[in-house]
Structures are given as structure tokens and as C-alpha cells.
Amino acid sequence: MSDNHDLILKNLNLKITPKRLAVLNILADELVFVSPEEIWRKMKSRFKNIGLPTVYRILEELCEGGVISKIIHPTRQLYYYYCKNLNHHHHFICMSCRRVEDVNLCAAKEIEKQVAGNLKGKVLSHIIQVNGFCKTCSQKKAPDES
Amino acid sequence: MSDNHDLILKNLNLKITPKRLAVLNILADELVFVSPEEIWRKMKSRFKNIGLPTVYRILEELCEGGVISKIIHPTRQLYYYYCKNLNHHHHFICMSCRRVEDVNLCAAKEIEKQVAGNLKGKVLSHIIQVNGFCKTCSQKKAPDES
DNA sequence: ATTATAAATAGAAATGTTTTCTATTTATAA
DNA sequence: TTATAAATAGAAAACATTTCTATTTATAAT
Incomplete structure (x- = not known):
């Protein structure tokens, strides 16, 4: 499955970094939608230094590339969801x-x-x-x- | 048309205040969607003291009542639009x-x-x-x- | 008309989210 | 192994939205 994610990043002309892979894995594993901040909290256990702006940027790149999708939530907060069916x-x-x-x-x-x-x-x-x-x-x- | 708006507010059990009517008039006149801040700026010429929170509250009430509608915008900003067809x-x-x-x-x-x-x-x-x-x-x- | 009451509002402040910026680090191609 | 372009951390700024309290106002009942 990780190879799959490597390929996804390659196709989007994005460098294969541990953090991008981690974001992809987190979203792929979740059946539910999650907020940038929730993803960031999940990542902090594995990466001692991880900035929230990094998470935002990665999410934006993946969303741009159509790999994940934004959820429209009544509160204007952003939520993201991994697209199983592109x-x-x-x-x-x-x-x-x-x-x-x-x-x-x-x-x-x-x-x-x-x-x-x-x-x-x-x-x-x-x-x-x-x-x-x-x-x-x-x-x-x-x-x-x- | 103002009578119409009076009626709309009455039906929603909202008091008929000049500011609520102004918000309704602004949205009814616009063919385009507008943000709370834009509505606030328009209102400041008529009401010297008008708080942005007031605009937010009125918009929320009207949206709740189905008179106006929220627009989903790529930036997570809120935009509102007057519903011609309820x-x-x-x-x-x-x-x-x-x-x-x-x-x-x-x-x-x-x-x-x-x-x-x-x-x-x-x-x-x-x-x-x-x-x-x-x-x-x-x-x-x-x-x-x- | 006047008054009592509950609703609406202003204004300040807090909250929370998202973006911007710069110096440093890292992935990748040569 | 090295050069370089991209990615990141961390701090700070920017921005949107909400909360709170004292004051004002619309409305219903006198």
C-alpha cells in the first residue's frame, strides 16, 4: 500500500517524504473524515517536530491532486477525506x-x-x-x- | 417588497428591526453572493454603529430560517445568498x-x-x-x- | 400614549483557524 | 557524493468567527 502512495506522490510531482506518506496513511486508514489539527496530533507521536502549517500544506497539495477530498461541514472548519474512488x-x-x-x-x-x-x-x-x-x-x- | 421582508421576519418569530431589514434588502438586491464582512461594510454607511457580530448573528438567523443560503467557497470563508426559490x-x-x-x-x-x-x-x-x-x-x- | 419585558445590539475581547515568512533541512537527480 | 530545488519548522501575522456584558430597542400589555 505504501508503494501505492509513493506512486501517487510521484504522479503529482511531489517528493516522497515521510511526512507526506504519513498523512496519506493516516487518511487511508480512517473511515471517517478528519481535520488538519487532528491529523497533526496523530503525527506528533511519530515526528517530534512537525508543524501545523506543514500539515495544511500537504493536505492542500493532496487535495489539489485529487487524492483526498474536502468535506463541507456546517461549521466552516476544513475536514479531509481519502478518496477511495477517484x-x-x-x-x-x-x-x-x-x-x-x-x-x-x-x-x-x-x-x-x-x-x-x-x-x-x-x-x-x-x-x-x-x-x-x-x-x-x-x-x-x-x-x-x- | 419591504412588507414581504416584514412578513418573513414575523414568520420566523424575529423582531422587525432596521438592521435585519437592511440585511434582507442588501441580499435581495444582490445577484451575487456576498460575505458577512461585505454586508457589514455596506451597512456602515447607513448605520454609524453596526457591529460585525450583529451581521453574523442576523445572517445565521436568516440561514436557519431558510431565507438565505450559505455558499460553499473553496476558501473556507462564508458567503450568503438570498434564496429566490425557497x-x-x-x-x-x-x-x-x-x-x-x-x-x-x-x-x-x-x-x-x-x-x-x-x-x-x-x-x-x-x-x-x-x-x-x-x-x-x-x-x-x-x-x-x- | 406609556410602560414592562424580552429580544436585539455594540463594543471589546477571546478564540480558533489558516497563512505567511525566513532560515534550515532533506530528497533527488546528476 | 554533491549540487540544487523542494520541503519543513517555528514564530508570527492575518483573518474569521464567537462570546460576553452592559445598553438599547421593539413589541405587547396596559
């Missing part, structure tokens, strides 16, 4: 346990085309995010509803 | 001129249902935002592309 950047996020599930939105491309057609504009990107409670959490949260 | 909170935003256009996404409800069904979770909300350049700006921006 073609589907649309997700369901559980507001309780933070789990992220890829959403197979076949409608996405169609929507984009439709919008581009109607508005005669140029579409750069689109975001589809569904917020809610995952199966487990919704059972815990609202045992009354159905 | 039922369609999905939009196309022009990254150049900030114009916001409602997007008639009939797929939205279907997507939400699909996601809820597949994941067996509970959907609270969803966001569909298409980023790009509007017709005018895309003509200015990339005269080379078709």
Missing part, C-alpha cells in the same frame, strides 16, 4: 460518527451537462454531499422513528 | 463574477431517496453546488475554447 467525489457523511460513504451518483455527470447547457456557462466542478446519520447512528439516535 | 437550494455559482443561478435539479429528491435507501441511514440535508464560469465570464475568460 471518479466519484460525492459522498454521504454521517454527522454523528463522521463515517463517509461514497455515493454512486450516476446523475452527477448528467446534472453537470444540464447545467452547462441551460446556463451556457462553463462547469469547473460540482459538489454533491448528502448529510445525515448512517444506519448505525440513526438507530441509536432516533429509536422512536419507524 | 424550494431549490441548489445553485450554480460563477467563480468569476459571483453570480448565483438557481439550478432546477429534479434529480435532487431522487438522489436523496436513493442514498437513504442504499445506506439505510437518515438523510438530513444535501448540497448540490455547481462551480464554474457563467456565460458572460466564460466568454471573457477563454475565448480560445470553442
Whole structure:
């Protein structure tokens, strides 16, 4: 799996550094989305000297390269999530346990085309995010509803 | 139109204050999305004493009430936009001129249902935002592309 | 109209996040 | 092994947002 990450960095023309690999590994291992500060705290155990700006920079580079994805959170804080499926950047996020599930939105491309057609504009990107409670959490949260 | 805004505030159980009406008027007049600070600057000409926290609070109340909508911007800054169509909170935003256009996404409800069904979770909300350049700006921006 | 009351606000300050800057270190290609 | 361009630490600045308290204001009841 690490070789995979080496390759990812190479493809992005980024040097293969221990810290970049660590960020990739942390995000790849997590099923949930995490904040820059959380990633930084995780890294401090392995790297005695690690600056928060470094984490921000690495996250930005990886996000730029499409390897990870930003989560839109009600609080404007940034959160990141490792993209398992590079073609589907649309997700369901559980507001309780933070789990992220890829959403197979076949409608996405169609929507984009439709919008581009109607508005005669140029579409750069689109975001589809569904917020809610995952199966487990919704059972815990609202045992009354159905 | 001001009567309309009076009514909106009444329905939200918010007192009708000059500042709340001013925020509503500013957002209703703008075709583009604006930041809290920009709204604050506009208000300072009419209200000599107006605090930025007041603007934030009013925006939050209106957003809570569904009268305005938050824009997801690459920079984590908050932006707000007046909802002309209360039922369609999905939009196309022009990254150049900030114009916001409602997007008639009939797929939205279907997507939400699909996601809820597949994941067996509970959907609270969803966001569909298409980023790009509007017709005018895309003509200015990339005269080379078709 | 007047008054009582709860809501709204100003202003200051705190908080928290993200970015910028410079000197030092490190990965990589020659 | 070395040169060099990229990556990083650490401090500090910049910026956005929230919290707090005293004061003011809108509204409902007199």
C-alpha cells in the first residue's frame, strides 16, 4: 500500500517524504473524515517536530491532486477525506460518527451537462454531499422513528 | 417588497428591526453572493454603529430560517445568498463574477431517496453546488475554447 | 400614549483557524 | 557524493468567527 502512495506522490510531482506518506496513511486508514489539527496530533507521536502549517500544506497539495477530498461541514472548519474512488467525489457523511460513504451518483455527470447547457456557462466542478446519520447512528439516535 | 421582508421576519418569530431589514434588502438586491464582512461594510454607511457580530448573528438567523443560503467557497470563508426559490437550494455559482443561478435539479429528491435507501441511514440535508464560469465570464475568460 | 419585558445590539475581547515568512533541512537527480 | 530545488519548522501575522456584558430597542400589555 505504501508503494501505492509513493506512486501517487510521484504522479503529482511531489517528493516522497515521510511526512507526506504519513498523512496519506493516516487518511487511508480512517473511515471517517478528519481535520488538519487532528491529523497533526496523530503525527506528533511519530515526528517530534512537525508543524501545523506543514500539515495544511500537504493536505492542500493532496487535495489539489485529487487524492483526498474536502468535506463541507456546517461549521466552516476544513475536514479531509481519502478518496477511495477517484471518479466519484460525492459522498454521504454521517454527522454523528463522521463515517463517509461514497455515493454512486450516476446523475452527477448528467446534472453537470444540464447545467452547462441551460446556463451556457462553463462547469469547473460540482459538489454533491448528502448529510445525515448512517444506519448505525440513526438507530441509536432516533429509536422512536419507524 | 419591504412588507414581504416584514412578513418573513414575523414568520420566523424575529423582531422587525432596521438592521435585519437592511440585511434582507442588501441580499435581495444582490445577484451575487456576498460575505458577512461585505454586508457589514455596506451597512456602515447607513448605520454609524453596526457591529460585525450583529451581521453574523442576523445572517445565521436568516440561514436557519431558510431565507438565505450559505455558499460553499473553496476558501473556507462564508458567503450568503438570498434564496429566490425557497424550494431549490441548489445553485450554480460563477467563480468569476459571483453570480448565483438557481439550478432546477429534479434529480435532487431522487438522489436523496436513493442514498437513504442504499445506506439505510437518515438523510438530513444535501448540497448540490455547481462551480464554474457563467456565460458572460466564460466568454471573457477563454475565448480560445470553442 | 406609556410602560414592562424580552429580544436585539455594540463594543471589546477571546478564540480558533489558516497563512505567511525566513532560515534550515532533506530528497533527488546528476 | 554533491549540487540544487523542494520541503519543513517555528514564530508570527492575518483573518474569521464567537462570546460576553452592559445598553438599547421593539413589541405587547396596559
